[in-house]
Amino acid sequence: xxxxxxxxxxxxxxxxxxxxxxxxxxxxxxxxxxxxxxxxxxxxxxxxxxxxxxxxxxxxxxxxxxxxxxxxxxxxxxxxxxxxxxxxxxxxxxxxxxxxxxxxxxxxxxxxxxxxxxxxxxxxxxxxxxxxxxxxxxxxxxxxx
Numbered sequence: 175x176x177x178x179x180x181x182x183x184x185x186x187x188x189x190x191x192x193x194x195x196x197x198x199x200x201x202x203x204x205x206x207x208x209x210x211x212x213x214x215x216x217x218x219x220x221x222x223x224x225x226x227x228x229x230x231x232x233x234x235x236x237x238x239x240x241x242x243x244x245x246x247x248x249x250x251x252x253x254x255x256x257x258x259x260x261x262x263x264x265x266x267x268x269x270x271x272x273x274x275x276x277x278x279x280x281x282x283x284x285x286x287x288x289x290x291x292x293x294x295x296x297x298x299x300x301x302x303x304x305x306x307x308x309x310x311x312x313x314x315x316x317x318x319x
Contacts, residue, residue, distance in 0.1 A: 233275030234290025244275030246317025274299030
């Protein structure tokens with residue numbers, strides 16, 4: 175059975191933050207959840223704003239709950255705002271429908287976890303998540319544009 179290992183989650187966090195530093199981005203909060211939604215690894219850089227990790231968790235939890243990267247949720251929020259509002263309520267208010275929540279897929283395409291990042295632009299947050307997931311040897315799924 176393919177599952178997200180702690181070492182892989184830590185690689186995702188470390189690589190995502192290194193990618194942000196190399197790009198001169200704002201300080202980030204990064205969280206990695208496994209397929210059941212349990213926190214596997216997280217880090218919040220010095221200088222992040224209050225509740226930045228909550229936003230990262232909202233991106234991750236929303237993507238995992240609906241089975242699609244938060245870029246797809248962003249599109250759905252524009253096309254079906256009532257659905258996203260209802261889904262947000264159904265999962266306890268923790269759904270942030272903007273890029274930065276990226277599903278982690280194993281080699282066989284199974285969702286084994288999710289990364290949520292917040293702190294810079296949503297596109298940059300997403301790019302950092304993709305870099306981390308790729309470095310851990312898995313496939314990122316940010317959702318179609």
